Amino acid sequence: MSLPSQKAGTQLLARRVSSGIAGLDTLLDGGFPEGKVVLVLGEPGTGKTIMVSQFLHNGVTGQGDKGVYIGMNEPKTRFNAEMMSLGMDFSRLEKEGKFAYVDATEVRRIPEQAKVGRIPVGGRELGLVNLIDLVQEGIDKLSPKRVVVDSISDLVFRFPQIEERRPAVLDIVEVLQSTGTTCLLTSELPTTGEDRVLQPEEYLAEGVILLRILRKGVRTLQVLKMRGSKVDTTPRPYVIKNTGLEVYATEEVYGQTMEK
Amino acid sequence: MSLPSQKAGTQLLARRVSSGIAGLDTLLDGGFPEGKVVLVLGEPGTGKTIMVSQFLHNGVTGQGDKGVYIGMNEPKTRFNAEMMSLGMDFSRLEKEGKFAYVDATEVRRIPEQAKVGRIPVGGRELGLVNLIDLVQEGIDKLSPKRVVVDSISDLVFRFPQIEERRPAVLDIVEVLQSTGTTCLLTSELPTTGEDRVLQPEEYLAEGVILLRILRKGVRTLQVLKMRGSKVDTTPRPYVIKNTGLEVYATEEVYGQTMEK
Amino acid sequence: MSLPSQKAGTQLLARRVSSGIAGLDTLLDGGFPEGKVVLVLGEPGTGKTIMVSQFLHNGVTGQGDKGVYIGMNEPKTRFNAEMMSLGMDFSRLEKEGKFAYVDATEVRRIPEQAKVGRIPVGGRELGLVNLIDLVQEGIDKLSPKRVVVDSISDLVFRFPQIEERRPAVLDIVEVLQSTGTTCLLTSELPTTGEDRVLQPEEYLAEGVILLRILRKGVRTLQVLKMRGSKVDTTPRPYVIKNTGLEVYATEEVYGQTMEK
Amino acid sequence: MSLPSQKAGTQLLARRVSSGIAGLDTLLDGGFPEGKVVLVLGEPGTGKTIMVSQFLHNGVTGQGDKGVYIGMNEPKTRFNAEMMSLGMDFSRLEKEGKFAYVDATEVRRIPEQAKVGRIPVGGRELGLVNLIDLVQEGIDKLSPKRVVVDSISDLVFRFPQIEERRPAVLDIVEVLQSTGTTCLLTSELPTTGEDRVLQPEEYLAEGVILLRILRKGVRTLQVLKMRGSKVDTTPRPYVIKNTGLEVYATEEVYGQTMEK
């Protein structure tokens, strides 16, 4: 009786969503598992925005997957210009109805204390509610296959206590899961170095990709976690080229002598 | 007069409960000691949920042990789908009356302050009470041999002070001990790295298994503690395959040069 | 005039109390100094309870020393079963009037605020008072030579500030000193790793034994301190066998290259 | 249809603004991208002020770019004297209408609590408002191509909580971005060493240059981040000569043995 269930298992194996980043699909056993919420956690200068934009751009141009970018960091014009310089013309894609930029930069400035009707609401909860509304708006407009939230740091840093931060992150993850789309969330690493405090979002997301810059200046990408996928967890070097990130999926960054 | 007592000792040696994970029983001197409460403490991406699900699935299919999964992290459908993709058909087992999924995800959202009748109760204590009720419910329904709580982190993170957290964990452990079942609890490691703050649950549980991802991406499993058992405490490498975890029980992950 | 005083010194050299643990007496220059209060500080899984139970069991069976175990961690039946599986029949020893188990597990649950008559008392101070009463009760019942308190962590963790914790530990140590018995107290290490915060109990106890699990899984025992005794402070490897702890008193765990 | 967009991309590639520091343009792939806000983050003694002054001085004398220096650290006379000793005669440039020194040292002493009209304003917010006014004043006076704020530390240290500090830094960055000038901000590193807490300004600025002094006294410059630019992230040694900083753009500071 185990054969049918094995078969069922195989049938249920998540369809792969190509990452659009050279070399990364190799580490992911073919691509992101469809419908998962994946966290891209990185240091400054590691190209988090470029990576998630490649994911969206390649979705449209390579797979015909519509995409939505929910931007917390910079206004649309600036985002478009940045990506244009890397050969990704999101402005054109948006005109063609294949892409939508949702401006969420205002969420960053929501006051500490606000009112919804006559009910006082903590500004930080309001920020969350607004983000969720914006996500829904993007979904309704375009029925995308791929969604990016770049980044969740401004929201989660408002909840410095872990017991408050966990449910806030959980809210974001569950809303995104309910859309059925494949989602990437970016988040900022609070420290450099090997030994670090684990963030609640690393546990709550279904996948985690860690981007770091080692002491000698080498950038590394490590797939720490990907539910429903057999992944390569070795940290791999990558570069940021004129056309975006490129991962060297078979090279190693640590020598032989120390295992640590 | 020492011979009889030695004999008695031997008779009392805990019956072994096979872990269902390839290689792990070797480290455990045959399996988990029956009736113990064991903590599975791990980083994100180490397969905590897969491991405890293998423990339950193999219990039913291999030993005829009924099992209960108390899920705090994801709803039943999602859990079932994840495990199906690893060849474990919990949906079928549940229909056959050999397994029960107890949905405890709501416990995560219990408000800070609640009321039991007219008595105000701190929401976090209520979360604990609810979990304990759900455990009891699962036990009453199925009379299982194996129970899993995945995970206790949402509950214990509500008690940030160690003097509050210890009794909360103690409550969970003692309720599970009183059921006579063999139990696995999962919990999230707060940091990466060799040197770490020890969690009160590591002292209060009767067994501790530590799952980590080393700097080079190698996953390791280490049996730190197992009361009533002569265990191998060496950290061992393991992989997550299409069929679940597989431990290389005789391989080492640290070189010869540094003892640390 | 120095000769007589030297002689007196020799006469006063503390009588040795065999530890009952293979190899440990070698490190202790013959055994624990009689009448001292010794702290056994260890990580989870290092066998603290087994070690102090061996100390009591060997006292009765080997030296005819009556012993009292004050248990904060688990009820008597569980303790007896655990130790029986290691060949130590404390149930029989208790019936023979050579051993007493004092159940102090309730001390762990004393409420934050209590009343003695009409005087409100902080629950944590009450916990201390209760422990001291239980110690006295055990002493009065049996007139033991050896006493164990396993463990003091639940009590001392209630005093997170060092300026409150010191007098609390001091109370416990002085009560035990006043009984004239040789005492072992167990306590939980708050962190792993070489560099650690020193606990006030390490300064207030008259002896300290440190139990750790090194990175590679090797368990080590180190006698850090023993007043009135010339001890070997080198960390030594040990194993936990079916019959309890066994220390390799002449083996080293660190290589030659790094002194640190 | 991809060719036109690629072309557009190339056209949009940011014009380069020479840094004026020997060797640095090599790491920057030609210079700073025009119109970006770049953070210069350094330890004491790393020459942050010298570096940003070279950027301004070379802008005027080499490229004909007018420059504004907003000084928080020292009054104009002291600044002029310091730079004169390094061969940069800012006093003359100011007389020639090519440079303006904006004295912002008073911002450092704004009281905790102030009043704008009858509205009480937190002094720290006022400090921010004043800085922004001073920036605008400098821009209006000279229509510069290059702007320096040296340093933002006094302002941002007033916001010790990250959830307060992020919007404060964001305000500064956005005001500077809106001017269309190429801007350098200096900031003080809070710790030495490889492993460090990342500052919110490192995420909010569009470029980050890190200046450190290694254990052996070697000064290193590392371009951690530069949006719209393909940079060399290797830390490179540099010296401070009589004429300012000089970077050895092809030398390495770490040996071969340890990758860390």
Place this chain on the structure above:
Amino acid sequence: MSLPSQKAGTQLLARRVSSGIAGLDTLLDGGFPEGKVVLVLGEPGTGKTIMVSQFLHNGVTGQGDKGVYIGMNEPKTRFNAEMMSLGMDFSRLEKEGKFAYVDATEVRRIPEQAKVGRIPVGGRELGLVNLIDLVQEGIDKLSPKRVVVDSISDLVFRFPQIEERRPAVLDIVEVLQSTGTTCLLTSELPTTGEDRVLQPEEYLAEGVILLRILRKGVRTLQVLKMRGSKVDTTPRPYVIKNTGLEVYATEEVYGQTMEK
């Protein structure tokens, strides 16, 4: 004109007070400088009490210097017995009027809040006042040359904030300085390991001796500071023998390879 001043300098060179510890005078360039207040800072098990007792005992028996021991840790009988086992008969010395034990153990239990007449006084300040009274009492009784306070930790731990702790330590140091005696104060190290937080007492005392136990169990003594003395600051191994501490003044504990 420089010759006379040099000569004067030589005349003023502090008279040496032999430490009474084998090997230590070599590191101290002949002994402790007379009239200085020296801190002995050590981990548990490093023999701080033995060391300062040797200093007193050898003062009486070797130099005819009267000595006073102000004991915060243990009552006189226990102190006398401990030292007797190491061949130091303080009981006899006290009868001969050459030594005084001042019991300061009660200072440890002074309540948080007390009253001097009708003026409420913080108990911690009272503890300080009491200690100072006890010091004065010991001085008046015996006119000693050598004074020991063992230890100041109970007092200083009551002042957890550095801005409160500094003046408290300063009070103790200045009172002792004013007596003209050579004084040793013991204090407890709060952490193990190479990198540590420096205590205010290390800056306020005129000499500092650091006692540690290295990873491999080797005890080391390091003279960090000694005003008015040319000292050897190399950490040196030492042992605790039946007759007290013995320092190997020419041996090293660190290998050649790492300088750190």
Place this chain on the structure above:
Amino acid sequence: MSLPSQKAGTQLLARRVSSGIAGLDTLLDGGFPEGKVVLVLGEPGTGKTIMVSQFLHNGVTGQGDKGVYIGMNEPKTRFNAEMMSLGMDFSRLEKEGKFAYVDATEVRRIPEQAKVGRIPVGGRELGLVNLIDLVQEGIDKLSPKRVVVDSISDLVFRFPQIEERRPAVLDIVEVLQSTGTTCLLTSELPTTGEDRVLQPEEYLAEGVILLRILRKGVRTLQVLKMRGSKVDTTPRPYVIKNTGLEVYATEEVYGQTMEK
């Protein structure tokens, strides 16, 4: 047109003030730049007071520069005696009108809360005001070329928050800068070890000299910063002789193997 400015630059190059410490002028490219405020930051036992006293003593005897010592640590008699033993007769210099000792030890004991007329003033601000008055008093009395404040730690430790500490340090630095004298300030390092928290005074002073004791007991001096000067930032070993500090300006303390 660049030649005249270069010339001007050369003319403005700060006149050198010999440090009076053997070997140090080599690291400083001839001496301290005249009129700068330099911080001497060191561990206990590194000879901070000796170093700044040599600076003053050599100023008088070697260069005819009058000097003022503002002492926070010890009364004049004690200071004079200490320095006399190192061959520096400050008592004589003071009688000759070439040196002044300003006793600022009372500043350390200013109460938390004080009154200036009827205005309540925080004691810590008062401490600052008093120090500044004492500095002015010393200047007025002697018109010195060299000023020492030994140490500022008691003052700055009263401001534990960085946002309060910065303006306090700034006040001290600016008052000293305004006198036109060359000034050394001593300050206490809060921790040992390579990786440390940077103090605000390191950023606010114009020069920083770091004095440490390495693990093996070797003392090192490192010139971290010196505005208006081309310095050698390599840490160099030094010794404290009978005549004061002596720096080995060409020797290294770290081996070749590790760069860190």
